[in-house]
Amino acid sequence: MAPTVSPFLDPSTHASVNSLGVLQLKRDHLIPAVLSDSASSDYAEGNVVNTRFGSFTHSSLINKPWGTQILASVVDTGSRSGRSKKRKREANGDADAAGEVGAGAEETAKSVLKAATASSGFAHLVPPTPETWTLCLPHRTQVVYTPDYSFIIQKTRLRPGDHIVEAGAGSGSFTHAVARTVFNGSPGSEGNEEEQPEANGTTTRKRKRRQKRYGHVYSFEYHKPRAEQLREEIISHGLDPMVTITNRDVYADGFCLDDDDAPNADVIFLDLPAPWLALKHLTRSPPPPAVVKSVASDPSTPNAEASSSTLQPAPAAKPFRSPLNPKSTARICTFSPCIEQVQKTVAAMRSYGWLDIEMYTMEHKRLGVRRERIGLAEEGLRGANPSPATVQEAVQRLRDVEDRAKVFHGLQKEKQEQVMRRAEAKKRGEKVSARHDEEKEKEEKKKKLEGLPPSKHDRLERAKKESVKRPLFKEGRLVCRTESEIKTHTSYLVFAVLPVEWTTEDEAKARKKWG
Amino acid sequence: MHSHVRPNAHIALRLPSGVLKLVEATPNTNINLGKFGTFNTNQIIGRPYRLTYEFLEQEDPKAQPELRVVPASELHAIALGSDHATPQESRDDDAATEGGVAFDIVGDNGEVIMRNNRLTVDDPSRQTLSMDEIEELKKAGSGSGKDIIEKIMASHLGIEEKTQYSLAKYTLRKSRKYLKRFTVLPLDIPLLTEYVTDKEAYRIMELRDESLGLICSWANIHSGSTSRVLMGEDGTSQIGGGRWLLVDDTGGLVTAALAERMGILYPHEEEDTSDSEGEEEQDAPADTEQENVQNGTTAAAAATTPATTATPDTTAQDTPMPDASLDILGVTAPDATNGTSTETPRQRRQPRPHIPQSSAQTNTLTILHPNNQPNLSHLKYFGFDAGDPKPGHPLYTHLKSLSWLQLLDPTSDPTYIEPELIPEETLATMKSSKRGTYYRKRRRWERTKRVIDETRAGGFDGLVVASSMEPVTILKECVPLVKGGGQVVVYSQNSEPLVQLCDYYSKERRTAFIARQFGPQHNGRTRGNPIDLSEEDELAEEGDEEEDFPVNPTLLLAPSLQTARAREWQVLPERTHPFMTSKGGAEGFLFTATRVLPVEGKVEARGIRGGKKRKISAEVSVEA
Structure with a gap:
């Protein structure tokens, strides 16, 4: 199957x-x-x-x-x-x-x-995809978002076939992203394909049947329910052949698994509260006890007592085994929100011989693109600014208002005068055909109003009607701006590398070979 | 990968000043680092990467310079300042009792415990050594440069007045200038990016690590070696298979970055076990020497035909990904044997079966280029020459390229026209050189036709664009070639072209586009579409169509625009802060979207609630 x-x-x-x-x-x-x-x-x-x-x-x-x-x-x-x-x-x-x-x-x-x-x-x-999953995953802890993990993958040179250790699996966004990156097939999936080169007898007589190294993610999570949830998720996503989830306290117990040489890691990602406490397990040879003690005995370090005491018996019980791939430069990234964590981590890294230590913060923003419509024609319309677009428009609007006001004042005055006239006439006992008058007045009013700039009500009506015909999608000025919510700080990213161990014997051998 | 320096690998050397130097580690050659010195490549070949070497002091200046690996503690000592030279860095405690105060603290006995910069005098005359004297020292010193630094520091009158931190800074500055050290680094994508950025950033569209990372993530780039090319709905089209379409104006940097993530960038797997490694490498120098004799120059060795550069590494011809190309082998084998025999007339070696170029079915990159040939000059650092690809390199089969003309109008490209087929009997009577030309032509045509037909069939897993061309014109042609659910990613240095692109895919434009498609009868119900368009009006509008809707806005979902910048910090005890200066230049923007398949016919999105809510949801739904 x-x-x-x-x-x-x-x-x-x-x-x-x-x-x-x-x-x-x-x-x-x-x-x-x-x-x-x-x-x-x-x-x-x-x-x-x-x-x-x-x-x-x-x-x-x-x-x-x-x-x-x-x-x-x-x-x-x-x-x-x-x-x-x-x-x-x-x-x-x-x-x-x-x-x-x-x-x-x-x-x-x-x-x-x-x-x-x-x-x-x-x-x-x-x-x-890891990106869509990052947007919709059930949050358990802080999520490592796309800008951060993409940069981490780039900086740590994570490639297909690599082994990566992740401690603090959290919500699993990073797990998914790196699983995709290290993927290069799985042991069962290409058995028949692998045989083909031999069947065709291509060129190489001396080619050795090399075990292909498949990419793998070794994920450690301290919190048991979270580890369980992530395991279920990974299985339902079909990633279980290449992701191993272990529920473990890596400060105390390190990263080595029971399999022969797992994790054999090329890249390490630590999303832990105290990454410096995990570093003692990430060495190529047993670290000198003095160094371990100096890193752990920092008075401000939480759990220092506990972890250093658990450490002491450990080396005696088990022979030292490095979780790192002895044949490749180990690359590490730690992900910590606070600067104090960074300082301790970097100090510990220096003690353990990590090199090229660099620290970055990621500034990421998304931009919203829209069309900004400004102008009096936008009155009453949604998503637009109805203030005048130009000085000319403003002046014209002021003129219009003045003109209307003038006519209205005139009309009002006339009306008042008429009322007065009528009252006077009444007083004098004269009888005027009121109805006739009124009609005439209306007629007159209408005439006067006709030449006038439209009222606000009319304007709104007209704008609404016209907006349906207008190609709004290409009107206005095209603008872009940072979206209203931005993540101004996610975490500090510390990167470092640990070269392959190189002894004097190795050097002598290399010298003999290469002269 | 990249565990040891291989012979003939491209490597990078970082000098104390931070400058990078790219060199090829050809065995038995000297590498000159200018004022820092000269060393032989054999002194670093076979050693691990990331080691820092120092030139050792030598009695005899004519002798072969000796190198020493500098341990990590010594490297950190410089950055930390002399006090922190020990590997234990728990001196933070001392610093806390001592530092953090900006005044001179004078102890009871009058001893200065902590200095500040009150007494600092800015005067060049405080350095008593003259320029000439320093030059003299440099000439005399043959060692690591430490002696020069010591002398310079000793001759500085004010050195006692410096604060602990300024002293550290001063020492660091002098170290950068005079220390004779270098670090050997593997040439990979981040390093190449850094190198080109320092020199000619415009050639790679000012791409930074963070932009490349985002491109690879959003485009969902991964190894598709086990992916399958599947049949589409219609039964003819192909879908997926780990194939990405690429428009690359960065000289191949984006291509290389994508190829790295797909596992097809590096020429050979370096996963040999230590035993076999020794065995294999034992004969390596001999082979290369022999080769040098054959070819005269070492440089030419790399570029000559595949058969002659048969070092064990290339003969291994171990494409790390099993590719379907090998299926084709059986088919093309007969003419291939003939072909190679003409190709390598000098050596009567066992004819190797011909592996057609660009023949991989899965895990491939297809590059669209504006000129006749793609510009992939940066791939040379990874052992791939686009003009003369070697069959041993994974990109030989996994990289395909075609020009825009070949994509859009293949029949006007002469290489697409089938050359005349000559029957076997006639062929046998022909001169071998003519026969060779015939086969070469045939094969070129086969390759071109295969790549063009495949590309035009579409179904790509994603599209990545980093081009100086107008993005909208690229997307118009390329988006339809992406499979449903595939990712489209466009990079640009500047926001403006991408802002415009977003606008062409805006929800308002999409609504208008759909409304126009379905004509007046539906108009009353959709917002913001032109009503009362009579037939004639509609015809008149046709002209605007191209201008208003240069692309079909319904094909992309959730177009968004983003930018990222990584800021580097200095982390030193008591001195942690962002770097004071860094590179400006292009911000670098990324447009991302998902290719979707719109339903045929009219779609309504009213939301499920009534009243005011309905209006809002109708709008956002379209936005989606």
């Missing part, structure tokens, strides 16, 4: 059953769902993802090509077949809250209804 490939690495052409798909509603609003075709949900239509743009049944997502625009379906969300069941699920269902929508376990015999299309909205079905 061919091992199933993770949708993160090779998503195939379609969303398939029991595999992760992501519904993208808005740019930053994505909902992950492991698609299921079982009819075990509370809805007659099978499993459903409910969103503010409507309900999406899993059956409408399964076997759709990635990237398809999916229309919402009409789902009777009111009358579920088992209301009480639903309530019960809510009570104890953390898994549902975590976004794996509708992972109902019970299998029932009823068939899934085909739902009709609703007009409430649509979403796009996109394949999962």
Whole structure:
């Protein structure tokens, strides 16, 4: 049986059953769902993802090509077949809250209804990538976001086939990102392909059957429930062949696994509160006790007592084994939010012989692009600034106001005079045909108002009417600006390298060989 | 990878001043580091990377200079200042009792405990050594340069008055100038980026590490060696397979960065076990020497035909990724044997089967270039010459290139037209040189046709653009070639072209585009679309179509624009702060979006709630 490939690495052409798909509603609003075709949900239509743009049944997502625009379906969300069941699920269902929508376990015999299309909205079905996953993963701890992890991968020269140790797995965003990067196939997946070169007898007589090194992520998490959750996630994402999750306190117990030479790491990423306490385990040869003590005995270090006391018996119990790949330069990155952590980490790195120590902060921002429409024509319209666009427009508006005011004052005056006239006439006992007068007045008023600039009400009406005809999408000035929320500080990134150990014997050997 | 310096590898040397020097580690040659000295490459070949060497003092200036590996503690001592030379750095405690105060603290016995800069005199005359004397010293000194620094420091009148920190800074400055050290670094993408940025940043569109990292992440670049090329809905089109489309005006830097992430950049796997390594390398020098004799110059060795540069490493021809190209082997083998025999007339070696160039099916990069040939000059540092690719290099099969003309109008490209097929019998009677030309032409045509047809069929996993051309014109042609759910990433130094691009994919434009497609009958219901368009109006609008909608705005989802900058900090005890100066220049912007497949017909997005809410949700839904 061919091992199933993770949708993160090779998503195939379609969303398939029991595999992760992501519904993208808005740019930053994505909902992950492991698609299921079982009819075990509370809805007659099978499993459903409910969103503010409507309900999406899993059956409408399964076997759709990635990237398809999916229309919402009409789902009777009111009358579920088992209301009480639903309530019960809510009570104890953390898994549902975590976004794996509708992972109902019970299998029932009823068939899934085909739902009709609703007009409430649509979403796009996109394949999962570490980037989309970072946007929608269930938060457990601080997330390492794309700008940070992309820079870390670049700076640590992480490549396909490398082994990486990650301590403090947290929410798993970094785990996914590096799993993608180190991926270069998995042991079972290309057995037949590997034989081909030999079958074809290509060129090389002296080629040795070399064990290909497959990329692997060794992830350590101190917090047991988090480690468990991440393990489940990794399995449901099909990344388990290349990600090993270990629940362990790395300060005390280090990074070596029970397998022969795992982790054999090329790259180390430490997202820990006290990375300097883990560094003693990341050496090529047993560190001198004095150095270990000096790093750990810093009075301000928390747990210093505990970890140094646990350290002492450890070397005696087990022979030293380095978790680092002896044949490659080890690259490390630590991720700490506070400058004090950085100072201690860097000091410890210097003590343990790490080189090229560099520290960076990442300034990342996203820019919003829009068209800024300014002008009196925008009055009453949404998303525009209705103040005058030019001096000329302002002057014209002032003139108009003045003109209108003048006419109105005139009219008012006239009206007043008329009232006075009438009163006087009444007093004099004269009888005037009021109706005739009024009509005449109206006529006159209308005439006067005709030439006038439009009233505000008219203007709004007109602007609204015209806006429908205007190509608003290309009007106004195109501008871009930083989005309103930016992450001004994520963490300090410390990078360093530890060269391959080089002894005098090695040097003598190399000298003999190369002269 | 990059564990030891291999013979003939491109390496970088960092000098104390921070300057990088790229050299090729050809065995038995000398590398001249100017004032720092000269050494033989054999002194570093076979040793691990990242070691720092120092020239040792020597009695006889004519003798071969000796190198010494500088231990880490010594390297850190310079940066930290003399006090911190020991590997233990817990002196923070001493510093705390001592430092942190800006005044002279005078102890009971009148001893100065802590100095400040109150007494510092800025005067060049305080250095008693004259320029000539220092020059004299430099000439005389043959060693590490430490003696010069010591003398200079000793001759500084004010050295006693310096604060602890300014003394450290002074020493560091002098070390940078006079220490005869260098560090051997592997030539990889971040290093090459740094090197080119210092020299001619414009050639790589001022790309920085952080931009390259973002490009690779957002474009979802990874090894697709086990991916499958799958059939599309229609049963003919191909989808996926770890194939990325690329428009690269950075001289191949972006290509190299992507190739590194796909595992196809470095010529050979360096994962030999230590035993076999020794065995293999034992005969390596002999081979190379022999080769030097054959080819006269060592430099020419690398560029000659594959058969002659058969060092064990290249013969191993170990493309780390198993590629489907080998399937094709069977098919093309007969003419290949003939082909290679003409190619290598000098040596009667076992004819090697011909591996067609650019023939890999998966895990490939396809480059679109504006000229006849792609400019991939930076790939030379990774052992790949685009003009004369060696079959041993993974990029030989995994890199494909075609020009814009070949993509858009293949029939007007002469290489796309099939050369006349000559029957075997006629061929046998031909001169070998003619026969060679015939096969070469045939193969070029096969390659060109394969690449063009494949590219035009589309279904790429993603599109990466770093080009000086107008991005909208590139996306117009390339976005349809990306598979549904594939990523589109465009890099530009400046925001303006990308802002414009975002506008062409804006939600308002998309709404208008859809409205225009579906004509007047639906108009009343969509916001902001032209109503009352009669048939004639619509015809008149056709002319604007191209101008208003140069690209189909419904093909990309969530277009967004971002920029990132990494800021470097100095971390020293009591002296941690961001660096005072760094490089300015282009900010570097990135446009990202996802290729989607819009549904046929009209789509409504009203949201599920009534009233005011409805309006809002209708709008954001379109935005998505």
